[in-house]
Amino acid sequence: MYELAQRINRIQPFHVMDLLARAQQLEQAGRSIVHMEVGEPDFPTPPLILQAASQMLTCGSVKYTPAAGIPLLRERIAEYYEQHAQLSIAAERIFITPGASGALMLAMAMLVNPGQHVLLPDPCYPCNRNFIHLFDGKPVLIPVDGSTDYQLTADLVQQYWTDKTCGTIIASPSNPTGTMISAMQLQAVIDFLTRQNGWIVSDEIYHGLVYAESARSALEFSTDVLVINSFSKYFGMTGWRLGWLVVPDTLIDAAEKLAQNLFISASTIAQVAAVHAFDSENLQILEQRRLEFQQRRDFLYDALRSLGFSIEGKPHGAFYIYAGCESLTDNSDAFARDLLERAGVAVTPGRDFGEHQAHNHLRFAYTTSLENLQSGVERIRQFVSA
């Protein structure tokens, strides 16, 4: 039998999937489970988007689109940057992709040679390091904590930079921590990378889902950055699989030929529907949802602290809280399994997000109703005091 490519050994599965499978098994056996492990908004896709998709289906003509996406959607996104961040981004720089996954793939394919190093904060979203492995690069995990809002700083990037390093991926708001990078930190990181001829990919898929000040786009600070965004989280379109990548002018041709080869094009129905994501009627609905997420965040933040979890760096975005459980356990993996089995609450153990302090951290997602969160917190209270 033939051998598999070596990268397969370096790519980790999502450990939470086993936990999720077990949760579903328990549910099928009649157990009630509170789901706080899911990185997906619980709200349905907003009605305007559903209507646009339905209307499109009446014509039956669901053909390939241009590889970079339908021009109208690219223009809408450009307008959105103009209106919401006073940024002038040419539509030609915006590539529509199958989810942010497609955007990250496109970016890493363009930027990472085998053997090159890419700097990442630890903890971070697991796919980020796995996309580096996909192209046989080496993710270099930089331990971060609440002292830098779980974000990279120019000092940290400088400290880990070697002649093998080609660039860095940041994410703000971050998954799993919900913390954001300050404008000053972001500027300093970009300045350092510019001096080193290094690249930066900024994952901005949780922009819009913020509960203090607005998240700042890396596009505000440089025209040479690559920015990943998505219709999944803020716009409530997870299963539609649609995202986008903004590239510098100099990368347009490379992105175009890669997109042709990797995707042919993104889902036509999703693209046509997403044109309405930016309508004011839709944005009003998203604002209501944002306020509901904020309410949940406020509740869960206080509740987890009262239960003995430590939370460094108040999470001001996304829908996650990354909580230290060092006063309760030094094995967050076993803790999560027990919590599921004995209390019926599913959460994600730290090790899916990296190595640094993973053994005493858990990610709580507030992607379920306040009522469910209250019920989950009550179950955890009984579990930890048992």
Added chain:
Amino acid sequence: MYELAQRINRIQPFHVMDLLARAQQLEQAGRSIVHMEVGEPDFPTPPLILQAASQMLTCGSVKYTPAAGIPLLRERIAEYYEQHAQLSIAAERIFITPGASGALMLAMAMLVNPGQHVLLPDPCYPCNRNFIHLFDGKPVLIPVDGSTDYQLTADLVQQYWTDKTCGTIIASPSNPTGTMISAMQLQAVIDFLTRQNGWIVSDEIYHGLVYAESARSALEFSTDVLVINSFSKYFGMTGWRLGWLVVPDTLIDAAEKLAQNLFISASTIAQVAAVHAFDSENLQILEQRRLEFQQRRDFLYDALRSLGFSIEGKPHGAFYIYAGCESLTDNSDAFARDLLERAGVAVTPGRDFGEHQAHNHLRFAYTTSLENLQSGVERIRQFVSA
């Protein structure tokens, strides 16, 4: 400024895109263009599939699916193999992907290490060699012609096999030639690869679109092959972006963790709709379309030969004819440009498909009505006799 990854230099854009852009420009200026360059069926998505999608949209819950796809769709595909090829394929071996593009990506990510060689027929579908470049492998193009139906043979594979070779990609029916591999050839290629511990990926996305005997799946000959298929071509769902990959038992875990990381999941709407692709009512519609394609093929085959094009190996599948234009030109690229400018007919020059005899070949797609094909042929007749 940072440097791009070296693979970008190795990946070619689709040259036909420039021609397509020019065709659209001419159309906007009021010119009539007959499109014979498009690798996409002209039929709309069949009604049952549209209805299933519409119905799904009424609930609004368009969430992520399991990474490998919704179980019902995987089971339907397994049943289809059972009913149409008497093949027993466990649903667990079937991974639903974003188009055949996603399936090919998954396969190459699992199988190709940087520097390894992969054997391909020349001419072949350009993405095949580009996905090998994507993972820093080296596509080795084996010149083929009508004497082997433009397919690899065990002899050819043996002749090009070295200790750097890891496997081979075949496609039957082939794009651009529409020719098929015989059962005997396929068996012999698989036997050779098995002896070498090499892998084979069989691209079967044009199965169903055949006009003589049925296409044989590589799955009939071995449980260790990987098979790519798609809902795009035969099932008429191009813009939905849905395909699948069948893997050996031994690759299930690797495919699962890769699919999680590369895609999260394929489009939920497309998956739910595609469950109805195999309904007998739908298959009847597809059979009518197949007969129409066959009629077009018969017309175009005779017409092109009468115009002085040479066609080696009668195309019995897909919707392409790969025609030699050596009696008309030795520069198929310039010929295609002139044909578009002066006669208003768009076809794809050979160089998109490889190097071997590319300069005197053109691909004609019969993805437009018989009436349009007749009009196109008449225009070509005038062009070549001018």
